[in-house]
Amino acid sequence: MIHPRGHAYSSLLTTSHFLENPRRYSFVLSGPNLNISNIHTKNIRRATTDTTMRITLNIFNPQAGEQDSLLTLEIFPDMTLATLRESIQAESTVPPTSQHIYHNGRLISDDTQTMEQLQIVDGEMLAVHVRDMRGSTGVPEQARRPQPRRPAQNEQDPELIRLQILGQPALRQQLQSQHPELAAAVDNPARFAQIFHDSQNREQRERQERQREIERLNDDPFNVENQRKIEEMIRQERVMENLQNAMEHNPEVFGRVHMLYVDVEVNGHPVKAFVDSGAQATIMSPSCAEACGIMRLIDTRFAGVAHGVGTARIIGRVHSAQIKIGNLFLPCSFTVMEGRSVDLLLGLDMLKRHQATIDLARDKLIIQGEMIPFLGEAEIPKAEEEAAAQEPTLPGPDGTAIGQRTGAVVPPGQHQQQIPARPQAAQSAPSPAAAAAPAPSAPQAPPAAQSAPTTTNISPQAIESLISMGATREQAIQALQAAEGDPDVAAGLIFF
Incomplete structure (x- = not known):
């Protein structure tokens, strides 16, 4: 054995001394007392026992018609990829040229890299896709089975895509x-x-x-x-x-965005209120007003027609009633209107008056420092889900359907009903320009005692009169229905 400084040492120097100080020597000369094979088979293996790692391989062999099989191997950090291929061949008889090994959805092909360089650690799972790259020459007769269609040069390999999806949860x-x-x-x-x-x-x-x-x-x-x-x-x-x-x-x-609802109490009656900063006024349905016991407070002098996406009849207005939001008791006015799919809508008049903040980051409605959490998806009234189920759809890619109003994607086989959108005020809150004008009229009876006016009660002369004033036929009919056939009141609803 020759020391790097040039000093000669006896060949009786033990191999263990060389192993303990491997960097002090540039090369080793064979001698009678130095057995190189013993170094590799005993000492080196014993020295690397502590760094043994165990990995699992998921082997997919479509040519053999088998399901995925699992194989567990012991490896070392300095083991190369070529050595790993040989170990796989010894355990599964799959030749190295047919092994396509994937780590975290990425194909690894450099046989000179070690497990440490490839960042393969203890407990890892690798995917092995078996594909014969040598053709059918020399293939046993029993292995010559109909092969699946091979992808063209410009076509993506579905198995490669599948393995990438398995290795990336976000992609899946x-x-x-x-x-x-x-x-x-x-x-x-x-x-x-x-x-x-x-x-x-x-x-x-x-x-x-x-x-x-x-x-x-x-x-x-x-x-x-x-x-x-x-x-x-x-x-x-x-x-x-x-x-x-x-x-x-x-x-x-x-994705479908769910609306903002909060739990409130009106006159002691619990209600799920829809928070809508795009609505001009706070609106309540007649059924909710009846349940809250405030129908007797409706001022019918504020009756009219709300114009938005379609029209809706306004019964009147409750000028002041107590509403509890969180731990706050606040005065609030309500416009009672028919045709709403929600019981109570908190509009901009209520939100601005009490300087409310819609905090989407916290998912809370903040009023005077009081934080009221918005309701979760499971707590939202079912009327919204029913309205979403009736949303008209458009055909999308890969057999999906896309909602015309919400843009939500519906998976294939679960298409929503192709029901045309019915014009009603529930689809949109009345804007300032479309808000109903107050109509001075005689006090009206409660809605339960009234019957909805029909077109048969409207005279053609009244319709033609409004059309001659500049209204469309549809506007004239709707206004006359709301005004119970009175052309003067209908003209006020349309033009004032």
Whole structure:
């Protein structure tokens, strides 16, 4: 043995001394008392016993028609990827050239890197996808089975995508919101590949059909109508592309946003109040006013018609009643209006008067320092869910449907009913410009004693009179219905 400084030492120097001081020597000369094989088979193995790691491999072999199998191996930090492949071959008979090893959804292929360099630690799970890269030459007859369709050069490999999804929980959650059917099959390789290819084929057929249609229209380039159709097809394609980009990069915009509700008490009666800073006035339904015992306080001189998305009849106004929000007892006025899907709506008049703050970060309504938590999704009245179920939808990508009002994405097979939106005041609170004008009229009886006016009670002369004054026929009919056929009152509702 030669020391780096040039001093000669006896060959009787023990191997353990070399192992304890490996950096002091540049090379070792073999001698009668130095057995190199003993170093590797005994001392080195004993020295690395403390660094042994155990990993689990999930082996998927579609060529053999087997389900995923698990294999546990002991490795060392300085073990190379090539050595790991040989260990896998010894345990599973899968040749190294057919092993595609994935770590955290990422393909690792550099055989010279060690486990430490690849950041593979104790307890890790690796995915091994078996694919024969050598062709069918020399393959045993029993292994020659019909192979699944291989992806083209410009086509994505579904198995690679599946393994990436398994290794990234965030990607799996995103797939769940965008393509629930594909996300449900992520643990089944065959089913996942089938759904993936079906989706790809469907998109390819649609593209080819659009291309053929464009070519057909281009056969007559001077036809103005054909050019309009081509322009519309290109526009629709850009719209769908924009939709796909939004679903990929901003999937949260397609979720249904639940409205803000708080628990209140009106005249001692508990009510779930809808907080709407876009509504001009605080509105209550007649049934809620009856339950709260304030129907007797309605001033019918403030009756009228609210114009928004459609129209709604205003019965009157309760000028002052006590409302309890949190631990606060506050005076509040209510506009009692028919056609509302909520019992009580806290509008801007109430919120500004008491300087309320809608704190979305804390999910609370703050009034005079009192914090009132907004209700959770399970506590929101069912009327909102029923209204959402009747929302009209548009067809989206991959068989999904998208709500026309909320933009919520509905998974395939769970499409909402294609019910046209019914114009009613419940869909929007009356704006300042659309608020009803007070109509001086005789005191009206409670709603229970009244019958809704119909078109048959309206004279055609009254309708024509309002139309001649500048109103549309629909506005004239609605105003006459609210005014119980009185053309003068109806004219005041429309023009004043």
